[in-house]
Amino acid sequence: MEYDRKSTVSSFYGARRGSFDALHQTPNYAPSGRQQDDASSFYADRQPRVSHDVLSGGQSAGYNASSFFAAGRLEPLKGGRDEEEEAPEARAWDVYADFNNAGPRYSSAFGIGQHQESGYHQLPPAPPPGAKTEGDSDSALAPVELVTVPALGPEWQKSEMKNMTKSGRREVKSDKRREKWKAWNRGETGMCGKWFTKKFLIFFIFGWCAVIGAIIAITIPRVPPLSFNSGTPLVAATGSFNASIPIEFSRYPANFSFPALADIQVDTTSNMIPLTFNHISAQVWDPATNLQVGTGYFGKATLPAKSYPIIQIPLNFSYVASNDTDPTWNEWYNACKNTGLYANGTRPGVNFELILTMDISGLLSTASTSTQVDAAPCPFELPINSV
Secondary structure, three states, X not given: OXXXXXXXXXXXXXXXXXXXXXXXXXXXXXXXXXXXXXXXXXXXXXXXOOOOOOOOOOOOOOOOHHHOOOXXXXXXXXXXXXXXXXXXXXXXXXXXXXXXXXXXXXXXXXXOOOOOOOOOOOOOOOOOOOOXXXXXXXXXXXXXXXXXXXXXXXXXXXXXXHHOOHHHHHHHHHHHHHHHHHHHHOOOOOEOOOOEOHHHHHHHHHHHHHHHHXXXXXXXXOOOOEEEOOOOOXXXXXXXXXXXXXXXXXXXXXXXXXXXXXEEEEOOXXXXXXXXXXXXXXXXXXXXXXXXXXXXXXXXXXXXXXXXXXXEEEEEEEEEOOOOOOXXXXXXXXXXXXXXXXXXXXXXXXEEEEEEEEEEOOOOOOEEEEEEEEEEOOOOOOOOOOO
């Protein structure tokens, strides 16, 4: 035992108010009937008026023999190495056992009677496994709240922290799309599930091309061939069109103008659906002199498919020459003269070329076609006394 833990106050071991030392009783000691506080043995000004110290004969100051009971242990105090040099039987009585519970109490005096329990408390033995304790009965009456604390995991890596940012998530999505595209290009996986593979895409595109080709073959319009009526390619105009353009032939100045209808047959047998003309523009040329002698316009019309419909395109013939010796003027005048001016009663025919520009619904561009008409009779007859 270390010497500095040893108390040097003699009243620490033997003095106690209102009691006696059961180990060192003296027959001549009689405890006082009046109780005193613990500090009365230390301060001199708190000593009783009548002192029991026969040596000093009066009030004591500080520590002396009358400040505590004479029944205390009066052996010389020791400390340091002196305690260690004692015999084992002398060290059996350890005063510190009263404070650190290292062994039996040094004394059971100082207020511990037969009806009081000892200061040394021995721990009860541990209950056997599975045995119910008092706490188990209490917990059975009310629900027990269990708190689960998650275990600490590893620290975040830099790659994991980057994946939590917007740029990191974009990179992850881009990498996934790239890997999926590579796998699909190699034929390892499919799009929109597992069935849309690269091989399936090839057959799918081929099938679509075949379907589109069939639709185009059915629905796309085709430019129809045209043919004139062999008997009367030009027909006299009637109605408002005839009234708006008068028939006129003049020598001075040399000119002519008259209306007519071009009687044309349209072949729509190559079309699977009805053919619609947005409009048709016409030009009439003299093939001998290569001069334009008329124009025409046909509005919107729908023709049935797989048939030979007939249309009549309004034509406005108009020509101006320098004199009446112009070959073009003379050709059209001779064709339209009165039949009484001819000995055989037969008028010569007229030659012309008709150029048609057709705007067909369904075609991106206009289509042009031309036809040559030879010896076509004039659609009207001039009076016998005309020019």
